[in-house]
Amino acid sequence: MKFSDEELMVMYSSGVEEAFDMLYERYRHRIYRFALSCTFNPADSEDIVQDVFIRVTRSVSTYRPSGRFRSWLFQIAANRIRTHHSTRARQRNGAERFRRELACSEDRGSEPGLTAGDSLCKALSAIPTRQRLALVLKEVEGMSCVEIAHGMNITHEHVRVLLHRARKNVISFLHQDQGDTES
Secondary structure (H helix, E strand, C coil), X not given: CCCCHHHHHHHHXXXXXXXXXXXXXXXXXXXXXXXXXXXXXXXXXXXXXXXXXXXXXXXXXXXXXXXXHHHHHHHHHHHHHHHHHHHHHHHCXXXXXXXXXXXXXXXXXXXXXXXXXXXXXXXXXXXXHHHHHHHHHHHCCCCCHHHHHHHHCCCHHHHHHHHHHHHHHHHHHHHHHHHHHHC
């Protein structure tokens, strides 16, 4: 028998540990993929997955089944990603940032065999974090604007604006990047 996410959370809150295991298996790869598409770092993405599920265990007593578990879970992940980005930004000094950007451009941008995936990765990393979060939730995770809005704690109209701007910025970056590689 397949349980809904909400049923599993209710079971977990009443002490059924296997319910948490089922939720973890159901969502760990998706949260990892989401984190990786925003951080571009496998180790950081694994840390974010662990943090998300630690927060789930800590919040189990206050969770209220409302049919929005997935949105709630991705909201936790989005918050962790934002925290990760702000923490990273505070930790870096100018020289370290320059060194990383230089390494990234050497790894991805200066090789003649640059793939579409590499270009997209660069484009995603160039757009603002909130735009990237909305775009990945929509296009990779297949979430609706309403689900994204709930998860990001914004209106669905704001989600539409973020998606529009994200797509526009990615396309602009890809056209600019393509022009740079043809020179």
